[in-house]
Amino acid sequence: MDDADFYAHSANAAGDWHLLNDHLKSVGRRARTLSGTAPWREEAGLAGDQHDLGKYADRFQARLRGRDSGLDHWSLGAWLALKQHRAIAAALAIQGHHVGLQRADPTGLMGLDPTKLTSQHPLGLALSDPDLERLLKRADADGLEFTPPTIKAITSWHHAVAAMLDVRLLFSCLVDADFLDTEAHFEGNAAGKCPRTPGPALDPHAALDALDRYMREGIRPGTQAQPAVREARESLWQACTTAAQSATGCFTLTAPTGSGKTLAMLKFALEQAHRHKLKRIVLAVPFLTIIEQTAQVYRAVFADFPAHFVLEHHSLAGLGAETTQADALTPQERERRLLAENWDAPIVITTNVQLLESLFSNRPSACRKLHNLMESVILFDEAQSLPTHLAVPTLAALSHLSAAYRTSVVFATATQPAFDSLHQAVSKHAAPGWQPVEAVPDHPTLFAALKRVSVTWPNPGEKRTWDNLAEELQNIPQALVVVNLKRHALALLQALGNAPDIVHLSTNLCPVHRRAVLSRVRKRLAAGEPCRLISTQCVEAGVDLDFPRVFRAFAPLEAIAQAAGRCNREGRLHESGEVRVFDPEEQGDWRRRYPTHAYFQAAEMTRRILLEHGTIDINDPAAFQNYYRQLYDLSQPASQNPSFEEAINARDFPEIARRYRLIEQDAIQVLVPWAEQIEDYESLRNEAEADGIGGAWMRSAQGLAVSVYRPRADHPAWSIMIPAKLRRTGKADRQQDAWFILEDPHGKHYDETLGLILPQSDPVLIG
Template sequence: MDNRFHAHSANAFGTWHRLNEHLTSAGRLARSFAGSAPWRDEAGLAGELHDLGKYGERFQRRLQGQDSGLDHWSMGAWLALSGYQAVAAALAIQGHHIGLQRGDRGGLLGLEPGRLTRQHPFGLALSDPDLDQLIARADADGIRYRPPSAKAVTRWDRAVAAMLDVRLLFSCLVDADFLDTEAHFEGDANGKRFRGPGPTLDPAAALRALDRYMDHGIRSGRQIRPAVREARETLWQACADAALAPTGCFTLTAPTGSGKTLAMLKLALEHARRHGLERIVLAVPFLTIIEQTAQIYRTVFADFPENFVLEHHGLAGLGPETASGDAQPPQERERRLLAENWDAPIVITTNVQLLESLFSNRPSACRKLHNLMESVILFDEAQGLPAQLAVPTLAALSHLSAAYRSSVVFATATQPAFDSLHEAVSRYAAPGWQPVEAVPDHPALFATLKRVEVTWPNPGEKLGWGDLAAELEEIPQALVVVNLKRHAMALLDALAETPDVFHLSTNLCPMHRRAVLNRIRDRLGRGEPCRLISTQCVEAGVDLDFPRVLRAFGPLEAIAQAAGRCNREGRLDEPGEVRVFDPEESGDWRRRYPTHAYFQAAEVTRRILLDLGTIDINDPAAFRHYYRQLYDLSQPAGQNPAFHEAIEARDFPEIARLYRLIDQDAIQVLVPWSERMEEFEALQAEAETDGIGGTWMRRAQGLAVSLYRPRADHPAWGILIPAKLRRSGRTNRQQDEWFILEDPRGEHYDDRLGLILPQAEQVLIG
């Protein structure tokens, strides 16, 4: 080691990372990641300042193992704030290790060196509290700081928009820092070795591939009725026409079975070609459908480079090559690296991954956000956005579109009336929410593709599980969707003697669900008897086509989504039969529905049904009427007051904690599914001997069931064995999220029912 200042210790070749080179490189990368954003110079300044504190003598000693407990970021953040009034850069620099903190006056003043010296919030010591000395050393090292020509944040009156600006600049800095540091440690005697860039989007070539797929796989299908083929062509052309519009926010309202999955890809690619956009990001609400969509996309682009379609979700990379305990193959390592910052032309992910990142404060979650700029962002089954988060979410997406040349598309057959929230959204982001409909004549499309007739229950009419089971015995092929797992179990008990009965819910681990879906599709395709009892996990995009569907009374959009599994391809001579029934259940809403919001939506549906006598689920106007009544009742803009208070306080950590699409008080349980017993046993043995880490958790996802955390005295804890966390070679550190099911006699994981806990209380999710 020489006597110059360094950012990082030696790599495997003994080369130390020069600090001035790291700061210069991080600044250059951060500026490039900002693209055409007006604040790109501020992003570059953040890169050049982020490790200013490493010019302190104490940090240089720390690199040699002679010091510890140091803060090397706050001095750079303070210079950005006090010297250049660059608030976003200051927050980004402060947060590049500890996460974004509060952006209000008190939080920013907390960066003042004197305060940090007296009492550091994390109990650390500044590597050097003398700012003038640090600046002088940087100057002597060739670092020249310049005021940015434009700032990311100059006002906070539209708080969601301003905080997204901060997160995007933070993303540029974090990705630049990670990549340059990685290049140093991956380097050799000749210097740094940066990872290769991911594939680039060639929209023209991708469109040719998509058109070939449509010509050979879809349009030539002889089993498709002419009316269905005509409707799909109409949707296809409407999406091509919509792509000519300027970048902005869109809705894509199209009926189930109209080819929406590929049509919105057509819109995205045409739009990207016209406007020079860099990537397409598709977000879906459920893992049960994400692999289905990913498989279609992989088939379309089979001849394109590896990772042209990049999956980023819990089940990605769980193919046969990674299911065992063998070393990670090179292609999976490359996928994981690209997933860190979404460096791919087409990214398929979940709503949770995308939306929670937009409101996160963590470096790892925010790292990819800059790659949402100048992109097309597709939300399939957009009705899944929770009402209590709708206003801030729409504000963030609206600002992303308006300020950063991105387009956002909300696609669904049951389009929420989010535009009625425009005024509330505009308080957080100036554009509000006024999307353009990509398919202006979608009511005619719904009329053309009417494939089902819905029968509604009469007022007060109830149906017991035994009576329903008796009906199903006379129906060879039928899907029954219920609201609670407890209801599914009751119906399955009533059907115990009936053959060809299947069950689908999140009681089953993902690999098990996938296998059940494949068996059901095979039986339906061969015309064999098949009766499926399912929870809502089968709705919203799962590709199943039953002639009869029975749906427990619930929210209108849920009923419509269930109906989308009936006569999906329009192959029946007569409309498919959808029957809505009211289960014979007593007690309050908790005995009938999974959440209070779900109960509210069901009651709005019931009120409309009583007023009108029937509801036409093939009429988009019916859903607009429904959602307006639902919003009048639930008041989304007034929900979650603690979250809105955190926004006004610019409290990044609190916002990240409160923004949750799903209940986070959950545990993961590794289960012994009989068809993957070898994999279960390998994972179990590895957990016992070595402990669990990130790679183990990714491999375990396919055999894991999510549970709401049982209460402390619940009997389930008698068979849930906590897995030990591997950390720095030690396996004795306790964690409380992953457990292994102890089931030597096969009593608690059933090949049909999935996980069965010894319990009187329902704790299973979904």
């Protein structure tokens, strides 16, 4: 360490301090590289070059030595980008690389003026140095040059959702470059920085060979499906192969359940990647159970590929909320950012929550991965799960991502929403609007060929008690019952008693426990043994089960159709499988019967159509188009969210991030002691207690973790959940608020059948 030098970061474990000019040049170079072929790549590089300009201040150098605090070292670089280079996106990215993207209206941008920040800083901080000229002279003497970009990311805010996505993508390049270089310093040794090994590159040709071999040697010879089902699956495979030869763009992929959609989607994606030299494939799904099953299939396909060829990123909770107060340089904050996932893998399997909320986030760790969506294929499985009140901005962002950055977006489902009816509303926020191409134009023929179930609907006003349903189930050896609420599943389990063939599935069970339950169910079904599965909605989308009878609590039409997809899936029954829709007897308003108001509204639209027509053919794609169009006429997605629209018009990044929520409540992760993997639990618990948790720990812990809504402060659950501590941070700053370890020495709170049972659990468990 030399007092004549300027530093970006304090000493690492080897005792080396991080030179500021090295950090700025490295981040600038990496930000340009991460931008790929984006037209604004030089602006991203500029953001990297001057993002930490304020660290040339004497006060900041004193702060690194523990002699100062409460400093803003980012606003001077942002002001330089705005006033001297007219680079609005770079200015916003530099301003936000610690505190998050802020308002981009004229008032918000002018708030970067050093004279205003000196007199009244919005976060109560002090500028590290209010003299921009002094900082520039020091940077120049340190060998830095700042070249204005010729192409700017922002030239107009006319299509605000699209323009704000451009800002987030540039921001993503900056923060990922910054985090990676900072990580390389702190992981460094006597030989210098130790950058992480990049993820393997996508080789679509080799991946296609592996997929075709898996289909040829593993799937087709071993199938027990009837000839009509096999023919329909082959038709879907060929349709996806053909459709993938077209240009990148937005697609729908409409195919019935049981038609082999999971692997056909992958075939489409790999063919597109091969034809257009795309960099990765991202699969987003609504439920954890789909991730678990799909990841297992993908890993079987690519068993001979590098270990990190397929990345699962499915935690509903990350490392807690980032703070905006203080100067965002605490060891805890740095650790959180370094552990944030950047999706540097050829194939990423994630949740809708992770992907879509990141597209509208303003936080550095959430946005870090976004640049890896450029020049990719994004697959949305079970696309019907997208909330209608967020449909218009979501479609606008995806449409712009596709049109501007050579990304293909695929909405795959058996129950395709009528999102094309929102084209005009979407085009106000992104010029292309929403006009996807159907990848399987002959899908009605597929639905007709795969008609394997008959549906019995309840008579008007007909209700069923749990005791009545349990009595009927006693005489049915193999049946699946899907209910809308965990409370309903527990009520039915109680009515059924302790019969050995009664099985329960919900997200109260940790992922490895759910996989074990599903494996047992499949074995019983294949052997013809009694098996009655009581499940929440987590079973009905993408989970490969084949029951002869399915009972479904009254629900939105798409949910009923998805549940029916678990019935006679392989077409092996001599007659059609039987799906019975029933109305549970429940007193009170919709809150007692359905998980959300939107779910209730969609269920009532299904009821209205049923009353009007007497029946609904769930094997007819036109029935779903009619259902969705009527639902949109009722719910008015384009005008359903006026406060969100106001935030978009105000270019208010923090407010948009706050309001774009697929899951309204904050979630935490709880490591649980499932008996069959108790040694793994104890190993993870001991490691967390001794060394703290890091990225590898969290990836290992996901299989034994249950996601729950964060309980209120006085909830008794906190008495049995111990917060895990972060690794590599000072003892005073090791707390985080997203990962917890269940202390359950007497086995009261994690049950072999019911899973996690927290005291007064109804308010906190995710449904």
